[in-house]
Amino acid sequence: MRHRRRTWIPGLLLISPSLILLAVFVYGLIGWTVNLSLQDRHNARPAKGYVGLDNYTKLFTSDINDRFTHSLKNLVVFTLVFMAGTIVLGLIWALLLERRAKAEGFWRTVYLFPMAVSFVASGVVWRWLMNTGQGDSAGGINAIFHGLGLGFLESPWWTDPDWGMAAMAVPAIWQLSGYVMALFLAGFRGIPEELREAAVVDGATTFQLYRQVLFPQLTPTILSALIITGHMSMKMFDLIMSVSGAQWLTEVPAVYVWQTLLTRDYAKAAAISVFLLLIVAVVVVPYLIHVNRSEKRS
Amino acid sequence: MRLSRRVAALAVAFGTMFATVACSSSEEPGEGTKKVEVFTWWADGGEKAGLDGLVGVFKTDCADYEFLNGAVAGGAGSNAKQVLASRLQQNDPPDTFQAHAGAELSDYINDDQLEDLSAQYTEWGLTNAFPKGLIDNLTVGGKIYSVPANIHRANVLWSNKTVLAKAGITKDATTIDGFFADLDKLKAAGVAAPLALGKDWTQQMLFEALLISKLGPEKFNGLWNGSTPWTGAEMTAAINDYKRLLTYTNKDRDTFDWTDAEKLLMDGKAAYQLMGDWEAADLDAKGFKDYGWSVFPGNGNVFQWLADSFVLPKGAKNADGTKCWLKTVGSATGQAAFNQKKGSIPARTDVGTDGFPAYQQAAMADWKTATQVPSCPHGSACAQTWQGAVGSAQGKFSSDGDVAALQTALASAAAEFGPKK
Numbered sequence: 001m002r003h004r005r006r007t008w009i010p011g012l013l014l015i016s017p018s019l020i021l022l023a024v025f026v027y028g029l030i031g032w033t034v035n036l037s038l039q040d041r042h043n044a045r046p047a048k049g050y051v052g053l054d055n056y057t058k059l060f061t062s063d064i065n066d067r068f069t070h071s072l073k074n075l076v077v078f079t080l081v082f083m084a085g086t087i088v089l090g091l092i093w094a095l096l097l098e099r100r101a102k103a104e105g106f107w108r109t110v111y112l113f114p115m116a117v118s119f120v121a122s123g124v125v126w127r128w129l130m131n132t133g134q135g136d137s138a139g140g141i142n143a144i145f146h147g148l149g150l151g152f153l154e155s156p157w158w159t160d161p162d163w164g165m166a167a168m169a170v171p172a173i174w175q176l177s178g179y180v181m182a183l184f185l186a187g188f189r190g191i192p193e194e195l196r197e198a199a200v201v202d203g204a205t206t207f208q209l210y211r212q213v214l215f216p217q218l219t220p221t222i223l224s225a226l227i228i229t230g231h232m233s234m235k236m237f238d239l240i241m242s243v244s245g246a247q248w249l250t251e252v253p254a255v256y257v258w259q260t261l262l263t264r265d266y267a268k269a270a271a272i273s274v275f276l277l278l279i280v281a282v283v284v285v286p287y288l289i290h291v292n293r294s295e296k297r298s
Numbered sequence: 299m300r301l302s303r304r305v306a307a308l309a310v311a312f313g314t315m316f317a318t319v320a321c322s323s324s325e326e327p328g329e330g331t332k333k334v335e336v337f338t339w340w341a342d343g344g345e346k347a348g349l350d351g352l353v354g355v356f357k358t359d360c361a362d363y364e365f366l367n368g369a370v371a372g373g374a375g376s377n378a379k380q381v382l383a384s385r386l387q388q389n390d391p392p393d394t395f396q397a398h399a400g401a402e403l404s405d406y407i408n409d410d411q412l413e414d415l416s417a418q419y420t421e422w423g424l425t426n427a428f429p430k431g432l433i434d435n436l437t438v439g440g441k442i443y444s445v446p447a448n449i450h451r452a453n454v455l456w457s458n459k460t461v462l463a464k465a466g467i468t469k470d471a472t473t474i475d476g477f478f479a480d481l482d483k484l485k486a487a488g489v490a491a492p493l494a495l496g497k498d499w500t501q502q503m504l505f506e507a508l509l510i511s512k513l514g515p516e517k518f519n520g521l522w523n524g525s526t527p528w529t530g531a532e533m534t535a536a537i538n539d540y541k542r543l544l545t546y547t548n549k550d551r552d553t554f555d556w557t558d559a560e561k562l563l564m565d566g567k568a569a570y571q572l573m574g575d576w577e578a579a580d581l582d583a584k585g586f587k588d589y590g591w592s593v594f595p596g597n598g599n600v601f602q603w604l605a606d607s608f609v610l611p612k613g614a615k616n617a618d619g620t621k622c623w624l625k626t627v628g629s630a631t632g633q634a635a636f637n638q639k640k641g642s643i644p645a646r647t648d649v650g651t652d653g654f655p656a657y658q659q660a661a662m663a664d665w666k667t668a669t670q671v672p673s674c675p676h677g678s679a680c681a682q683t684w685q686g687a688v689g690s691a692q693g694k695f696s697s698d699g700d701v702a703a704l705q706t707a708l709a710s711a712a713a714e715f716g717p718k719k
Contacts, residue, residue: 042405042683062714064687065694065707127553159552161697247497247552248693262376263686264383264405 030277037270055271065248068256068272075252077165078172079233085173086229087222090180095210097181098188108185111178119175123242126171130157130243164249172239176232180225187221188214220294227287234280333366334619336608337392339378341371344579348640352447355632360622368392386411391611393620399446399607400435401522402677402685406609407438413610414441418621424628427646431670432603435519435678444607445628448642451575451661452673453507453602456560457590461489461569470592474511474539477595481546484569494559494568495547499675501692504572505540506673511596512536515669518600522672522679524717528709537701544696552696563589574604574676578657579641591657593664601668604676605645684715 037055040048059068093111097104114122131139145153157167191214199213237254240246246255253276260269340349346369353365370378382395391411397403406412419425419442425433428446436442455470462468465487471477484492495504510518513532520526527533548554548562560577562568564586571577572594581589593600608627610620626632633644638653647666651659672678674685691707694700 062710064711064714065691065703067690131550131553156549159550159697164697245497245553247697248690249552249697251690259686259690262379263682264379265683265686 033270034274037274039267041267042265055267071251071253071256074165078169081166081169082172082233083229086177086180089177093181094184111181114175115179119238120242123239127243158244158250168250183225187218191217230283231280332364334363334616334623335366335368335392337368337395339375341369344640348636351635351639355635356626359626363619391613393614393616394608398677399444399605400672400678401680404681412443416442422625435672444609445624446605446607446645447627448637449645450604450642453594453597454575455592455594456571456577458563459588459590461566471595474596491548492569493546494562494571495551496554496556496559497552498689500556502675507594508540509536510600515600515671518671528712599668602671602673604673604678687711
């Protein structure tokens with residue numbers, strides 16, 4: 001008994017600094033935000049007391065122009081386009097490189113490189129690429145279409161009421177599909193070579209090989225790619241802010257929090273933050289449980 | 299041994315860090331009776347020059363006190379506002395801080411964070427030195443809480459003379475209909491988007507200028523003090539005109555800052571831009587001489603103002619020194635020194651025009667005789683929360699052009715954030 005305690009105490013001592021930091025700066029702050037979101041608190045004034053879930057219900061009932069619901073809808077469109085785009089592109093690139101292509105390292109770097117660029121920097125570049133000036137004053141993509149005589153393809157991009165949010169997902173896809181490719185590549189490499197050989201010996205065509213042997217093995221990777229891209233898109237702030245300056249058309253909850261904070265409506269901003277945290281948790285928590293379980297198994 | 303030395307070094311480093319923090323709190327600005335901490339976001343350019351001019355006057359007029367610069371740079375004032383909010387929350391206000399004059403102060407007033415300066419207004423003779431319209435806009439519940447350092451005008455229409463001449467326009471339009479006719483002429487002359495426009499707050503400015511023309515100054519003031527309804531037929535007509543006005547603007551307006559729109563004007567791709575009078579200083583600085591200006595068509599003798607002002611927060615450590623600073627801010631010499639360098643005009647009407655550039659001299663003359671109205675995007679007409687709601691409604695309208703939705707949104711914004719009856 002005494003021996004046991006001796007090993008337990010130093011362990012706790014060693015871990016306690018990080019536990020304390022984690023408790024204060026991560027969960028403490030989350031708790032503080034939740035607490036703030038339940039209060040009537042605006043501007044610099046002290047809290048006027050607790051109002052229960054008022055700040056939350058107001059987001060759906062008295063928000064002018066249904067701004068919050070609108071930003072949620074935007075988020076859904078962005079997430080769907082972004083996830084589909086990165087996963088499809090990432091998969092295509094992984095398939096191209098998967099069979100030990102020539103100069104694989106080079107191409108891998110080429111695809112991965114955009115991820116090394118900061119969101120703000122690429123946002124600024126995409127802001128120019130999606131320059132909405134038409135005809136002579138067009139820049140970037142529109143200028144190329146104009147020059148090629150494909151004027152009908154010119155678009156105001158992210159100020160287009162129908163396609164604005166989908167257009168916003170394009171820079172995000174550009175930036176992160178390489179990362180998804182790396183995930184898939186690792187997934188392919190994790191499949192035992194014997195499986196592939198056995199399938200070939202059994203006379204499987206290439207299509208059958210991928211469809212029936214390799215892709216099923218890739219399911220866990222696809223799942224993590226979905227989760228990772230999903231939660232990335234929910235937190236997307238810097239890219240949207242730097243491309244569009246967060247106009248009405250492309251406003252998402254993360255941006256709305258920021259705008260609300262600028263008008264010093266602290267309680268409302270806290271409520272939006274907590275709501276966003278809950279959505280991300282819905283996506284991430286099941287995944288973490290799944291990962292923990294599969295780690296235990298292996 | 300080596301490790302323990304490293305640990306010791308780290309400990310010293312941390313110790314120093316905390317010691318610095320501790321020291322800084324004992325050397326808090328404004329402590330003692332001499333220092334007056336002046337909190338602004340004027341950290342560079344013409345704004346810094348203006349502040350320096352004001353400080354020069356303060357040093358001679360208030361020799362007993364010492365100026366302490368509490369400027370917080372960046373984010374067009376948003377960094378400073380966050381710092382200020384947290385300092386006020388911790389009951390550690392600077393001796394005075396910069397804020398837009400008018401309704402934007404209502405947040406602080408409602409929270410009981412500002413001292414009433416009405417007595418000082420009488421004592422320093424400000425009640426007569428400022429125009430009555432300004433005094434009315436500054437008064438909240440019979441009290442005045444700030445001293446404006448300057449005045450900017452919001453409802454100015456800037457133009458490119460060459461573009462206008464090419465389209466055969468020789469006279470400034472004085473009515474909205476006349477303006478539409480000129481815009482049509484420009485379109486016919488091949489200027490696809492004659493009215494350059496930028497995003498959010500610049501759209502709010504254009505909309506307000508149009509509202510002044512359509513409703514007149516009294517009803518326009520009423521929108522902000524609650525006496526004019528946002529739901530009326532006049533409003534609907536005004537929004538429809540605004541919708542028509544947008545058809546003359548660049549389609550990519552939502553991607554443009556005011557300086558991007560200004561560039562369209564300078565490049566001759568647009569003929570007009572509605573912007574505050576800081577545009578004059580900017581065009582001069584960029585070496586563009588070919589500009590003209592007029593009051594927005596139909597605004598007549600209405601001067602839509604916005605102002606930077608200083609306040610006396612409750613709990614300021616050096617209230618007497620602050621009062622001396624505020625007196626300097628409100629004085630004729632202080633206002634002349636500040637505004638000649640910042641490119642705005644004095645709020646007082648008795649400051650001589652010597653040393654001011656041509657545009658400012660004209661604006662100073664207008665300021666004396668004009669009818670004053672405030673502006674929401676610049677905080678003189680509405681609080682920040684209201685401003686945010688109007689901004690998003692305007693942003694939505696810019697993309698969908700839904701007249702009824704804009705009117706409903708503006709009305710609900712006024713109901714939620716406007717004055718409660």
